[in-house]
Amino acid sequence: MRFPLMTKKPVPARTELLLDGKAVSVAVRVSARARSYRLTVPHHGDPVLTFPVHGQWADAERFLERHRPWLATRLKRSAPATRFAHGEQVPLRGVPHRIAATGRLRGRVELAMADGEPQLLVPGEPDRLSRRLSDWLKAEAHKDLTERSLIHAQTLGVTVKAVTMRAQSTRWGSCSSTGRLSYNWRLVLAPPFVLDYVAAHEVAHLVHMNHSPTFWKTVGVAMPDMERGRAWLKAHGKVLMGYGLGEDAGEA
DSSP, X not given: OOOXXXXXXXXXXXXXXXXXXXXXXXXXXXXXXXXXXXXXXXXXXXXXXXXXXXXXXXXXXXHHHHTHHHHHHHHHTOOOOBOOOTTOEEEETTEEEEEEEOOOSSOOOEEEEETTEEEEEEOSXXXXXHHHHHHHHHHHHHHHHHXXXXXXXXXXXXXXXXXXXXXXXXXXXXXXXXXXXXXXXXXXXXXXXXXXXXXXXXXXXXXXXXXXXXXXXXXXXXXXXXXXXXXXXXXXXXXXXXXXXXXXXXXO
16 A cells, blocks of 8 residues: 655745734745744844744744734834935934935935035935945945944954945844954944944954953953943934835845
């Protein structure tokens, strides 16, 4: 007698949950390193279900069902995304600026004043405004973060090999043991002391690749007023993460 083979139900790239009468899309990411199911909610964007490579979709569905109340609560705390568009206001180094489309097809983003209000003049076609402004902000962030990273590296006696900008949805920076630093470009939107704190934090990881008391003392050597930047990010970080979402979600 021949028995039918048991087939494993394919894992979808997305699934949906009904929360408070609203369909919520959940992204599914299969991970070879995951040992269990995990549900995370980024500052902005869809929730993510991490699926272990040897998992079963039926188990994942039961996991999601159990975590439905938790997910509903977390989503209510999320800050709204703010796209870059004509007339919108966006902070630059902590100062609010009004976005103004110039209508010119060529040129660079420029700073200006109009009726006593700082403005960001953005050239190009309307449907390219968000990308134009994002690219410019990334370049400004790279300039500021490279400068501060090198200054902190000199203070701590370490070497920075490279500085790159990324568009992480939950992190402000990262450091590799080879001396490569990556930062979230949205730091250029925050007051300068916030960007400076994150730069000091990541450079300090070149001395201590952990978050031990010794590590935090090292951050303090590079930036004695580090608590000011930490407090600002804790209070305003979620809102800051929402700027420019929708244009790209990957690396820059």
